Amino acid sequence: KILILDFGSQYTQLIARRVREAHVYCELHPHDMDIAEIRAFAPKGIILSGGPCSVYDPGAPSFDERLLELGVPVLGICYGMHVMARHFGGEVSAAGKREFGHAELEQTDSTGSLFDGFFVEAKSPVWMSHGDHVSKLPPGFTVAAATANAPVAAIQDPARQLYGVQFHPEVNHTPRGEILIDTFVRKICGCHGHWTPGQIIEDAVARIREMVGTDQVILGLSGGVDSSVAAALIHRAIGEQLTCVFVDTGLLRLGEGDQVMATFAENMGVKVLRVDAEERFLSALVDVEDPEQKRKIIGNLFITIFEEAAGKLEDARWLAQGTIYPDVIESAGGKTGKAQNIKSHHNVGGLPEKMKLALLEPLRELFKDEVRALGDELGLPRQMVWRHPFPGPGLGVRILGKIKKEYADILRQADAIYIEELFQSGWYDKVSQAFAVFLPVRSVGVMGDGRTYENVVALRAVETKDFMTASWAPLPYDLLARISTRIINEVRGVNRVVYDISSKPPSTIEWE
Ligand code: XMP
DSSP states (O other): OEEEEEOSOTTHHHHHHHHHHTTOOEEEEETTOOHHHHHHHOOSEEEEOOOSSOTTSTTOOOOOGGGGGSSSOEEEETHHHHHHHHHTTOEEEEEEEEEEEEEEEEESOOSSSTTTTTOSSSEEEEEEEEEEEEEEOOTTOEEEEEOSSOSOSEEEEGGGTEEEESBOTTSTTSTTHHHHHHIIIIIISOOOOOOOHHHHHHHHHHHHHHHHTTOEEEEEEOSSHHHHHHHHHHHHHHGGGEEEEEEEOSOSOTTHHHHHIIIIIIITOOEEEEEEOHHHHHHHHTTOOOHHHHHHHHHHHHHHHHHHHHHHSTTEEEEEOOOOHHHHOEETTEEOHHHHHHHTTTSOTTHHHHTTOEEEOTTTTOOHHHHHHHHHHTTOOHHHHTOOOOOTTGGGGTBOSSOOHHHHHHHHHHHHHHHHHHHHHTOTTTSSEEEEEEEEEEEEEEETTEEEEEEEEEEEEEEOSSSSSBEEOOOOHHHHHHHHHHHHHHSTTEEEEEEOOOOBTTSOSSOO
């Protein structure tokens, strides 16, 4: 396994993903991780990430330099290379020519193996982002590669297995960067590529069995990817000892409740307790308009209902959750507030202590794409595994203002038509998230010979990598036309469809 120390680069998670894509297990830890912990972790290699600081800034992130003397291979990226160079007696200074973006890399010394297989031609494109450079090599090191503006674009001391690169091999703009990372972790560090979905499942199943023994486990199933994969995985491990609780809030998508039951209860034989709580949710939300208040009411009621259901399972000792790695990672700047925020509804807060439940989180170490690969391997339906994200409060934040059953029914139908057309045109997988929004705004229309005075449905589709920023998707006009015609013809209560052309920021993805 590989240890990645995070010095605050915005790309650190990408390093971890590239290592995992080489089927090697890795963990991401803050730069100041304790040396005793590092020894206990026993990495076969260490990667030091980039970071926004200069090594000679007063507040530059520090680390325990003894890790460079452990005798395990180290790859320093950008800032990581600078700290390594300084430690071994080199010098770092502000570069005369700063370099950002695309550059052409050329190998200058082929004795080390870091660039094995990297160059198909004499030069290879890389992504640079730096203001500092190594101005004096540490003793024992050579320059392994250079670009026009960075004469020291990579350094190495193959005898001690120390490597540094000034560019970012982890980003997509360095097209062959994944080869470099693969070479480092497998060839130089000697890691085996065991981190495959099949192997992850096998290990997780063994671990869950060992942890849980003969205890009973409960899990809140939402129908989303994470809790679904967690349920399938835990079920594979302990079968009948798992009980899932599925709360139908009345704010789910068309047929969602039945789909969840069909997939888990009928096809997989998972015990699922379905709680139909539509009326309770709708009556708790009567006349509530404020989005934040709606979220709070939905979140709290969800927990109450989940607790009631869980309370009936007398001997449950464990609460399982579909927490995934990005929710857990502590970046150099502390936990990302956003991830915590978004998840506050899913993680059934307070329950573990109250019911004296221990937490079982079998996906804690996995990235979303790994969770999806696991879902496929566990035989979950493709459309469940590759579904767009759906917010915890569901349609509650897609019906603007006051929520009524009638509105939810209209929205469900419109949304289902929209998604069906996206599937049929091949656009569903091209966008990151798409959904319909109900606007309780009435406008005048004409249908046949009659005048109509009905509601508006807005369509939203965005492209994004991380959901922090997003751009609206350029759906083709003919597709939009077809969707609009179908919704207005097939859904009673809607006589106008509009397309949302706002990006995030300044808008958000959801409307509330
Ligand atoms: P916004 O609207 O903030 O959404 O741009 C970003 C992403 O987060 C999802 N989202 C939520 N997910 N509970 C969730 O589990 C929530 O309360 C929530 N609010 C927004 C949203 O669907 C998008 O993918």
